[in-house]
Amino acid sequence: MITQQNRLNPGSDRFILTINGGSSSLKFALFQAGDTPVRLFSGMFERIGFPEGILTLNDVAGGTTERRTIHVPDHESCLDPLKRWLEERIRIDDILAIGHRVVHGGMTYSGPGRVTPHMLEELRRISLYDPEHLPSEIGLIDAFNKRYPNLAQIACFDTAFHRDMPRVARLLPIPRRFDKLGVQRYGFHGLSYAFLMKELARVGGRGEANGRIILAHLGNGASMAAVKGGKSVDTTMGFTPTSGMPMSRRSGDLDPGLVSYLARTEGMSVDRFHKMINTESGLLGVSEISSDLRDLLAQEQSDSRAAEAVALFCYQVRKWIGAMSAAMGGLDTLVFSAGIGENSSVIRARICDGLEFLGIIIDDARNETGNAVISKEGSSVTVRVIHTDEESEIAYQTAQCLQGSAD
Numbered sequence: 001m002i003t004q005q006n007r008l009n010p011g012s013d014r015f016i017l018t019i020n021g022g023s024s025s026l027k028f029a030l031f032q033a034g035d036t037p038v039r040l041f042s043g044m045f046e047r048i049g050f051p052e053g054i055l056t057l058n059d060v061a062g063g064t065t066e067r068r069t070i071h072v073p074d075h076e077s078c079l080d081p082l083k084r085w086l087e088e089r090i091r092i093d094d095i096l097a098i099g100h101r102v103v104h105g106g107m108t109y110s111g112p113g114r115v116t117p118h119m120l121e122e123l124r125r126i127s128l129y130d131p132e133h134l135p136s137e138i139g140l141i142d143a144f145n146k147r148y149p150n151l152a153q154i155a156c157f158d159t160a161f162h163r164d165m166p167r168v169a170r171l172l173p174i175p176r177r178f179d180k181l182g183v184q185r186y187g188f189h190g191l192s193y194a195f196l197m198k199e200l201a202r203v204g205g206r207g208e209a210n211g212r213i214i215l216a217h218l219g220n221g222a223s224m225a226a227v228k229g230g231k232s233v234d235t236t237m238g239f240t241p242t243s244g245m246p247m248s249r250r251s252g253d254l255d256p257g258l259v260s261y262l263a264r265t266e267g268m269s270v271d272r273f274h275k276m277i278n279t280e281s282g283l284l285g286v287s288e289i290s291s292d293l294r295d296l297l298a299q300e301q302s303d304s305r306a307a308e309a310v311a312l313f314c315y316q317v318r319k320w321i322g323a324m325s326a327a328m329g330g331l332d333t334l335v336f337s338a339g340i341g342e343n344s345s346v347i348r349a350r351i352c353d354g355l356e357f358l359g360i361i362i363d364d365a366r367n368e369t370g371n372a373v374i375s376k377e378g379s380s381v382t383v384r385v386i387h388t389d390e391e392s393e394i395a396y397q398t399a400q401c402l403q404g405s406a407d
Helices: 077-087 119-126 135-146 175-182 190-203 256-268 270-279 284-285 293-299 302-327 337-343 345-352 364-369 390-402
Strands: 013-019 026-032 038-046 053-059 064-070 095-102 152-157 211-218 223-229 229-237 332-337 384-385
Touching: 013 135, 013 390, 026 077, 026 390, 038 390, 053 229, 077 135, 095 135, 095 364, 119 135, 135 152, 152 390, 190 211, 190 223, 190 332, 190 390, 211 302, 211 337, 223 302, 229 302, 256 270, 284 293, 284 302, 293 302, 293 345, 302 345, 332 337, 337 345, 345 364
Parallel strands: 013 095, 095 152, 211 332, 332 384
Antiparallel strands: 013 026, 026 038, 038 053, 053 064, 211 223, 223 229
16 A cells, blocks of 8 residues: 555646556556656556456656556456555546557547547447457546546547558558558557657757658567658558567468468468467467567577577568668668567667668677667667657647647
């Protein structure tokens, strides 16, 4: 239990609550409102739907962390403990808005917006675009609306960062009528990329954020974005977050002929194929050991399956770096971010090995110690490691939307 001295002074401040729901997790954070919101507390519900879940609570100012087990059979069941946690610290009336990460905005939404009945109707219409995320995200919005009907809710879309990609980068080579129905390349991890671009503008050299940049968001979900002149010009993920490079459990790009082949030879249904490529593939599928690169690195010397999974991941990321560089006509900055990108010097080194022809030359000592810049002095491409923060970007976009300055 957090003591009374950690309770914020009621009525003295206004706050923004951010909600970032995953397939079996829910991250939340409380920010002091302002032009640049300041994080005060954060937390995460993990293993939602499992017999024993985990709740982690972080007091940023106090520097304390609390971890407890909790039973949360679904996302909505997280709301009561979250409500109790909030009421120990603030008055609910002092929350200006709740900012939600919404993975898919379809063709309609190119920026954050207030949740309205019309928006919810549209999100329900496109929920099959991303059945892993959208239904639970909509459910969370509905649940908050029932509990706090007068509290503004802001949807911040992961696809919005990429909505201005060139037409050629958005088109899928299938019959044109599907494009008119919204079947096109959207791209994801946009909240992470928007945050990284702000950070690059802050810490980078003069004009660096306006150069030719590859942002590599390498976590359980992994993607990359090619950014030129501050705009996304291409990205690895397409119509759904399953596409692109291999991930922890997602397959990434596959030969579409596999659908009919496995249907004929294995009797595999569409639903079974969908489950396979989203939860049983990627690092887990190739290694048959783990979806966690740390586990695979620990076993690669003794198990060829682990070694092949690691090699495949690095090889595919390396290929995408080449493709993204070609799309921009060169490369000035490469940014590693997210769980793998920020924390694994081994993976960063293996990805960059062989990319010297692009001007990517890693300084081994800098890389090992996790410096902010890990490229060699004088190399033509600056290679950076930047911590991403989707919750801060959600809070920022929510504040901008409340001020009426967002689209």
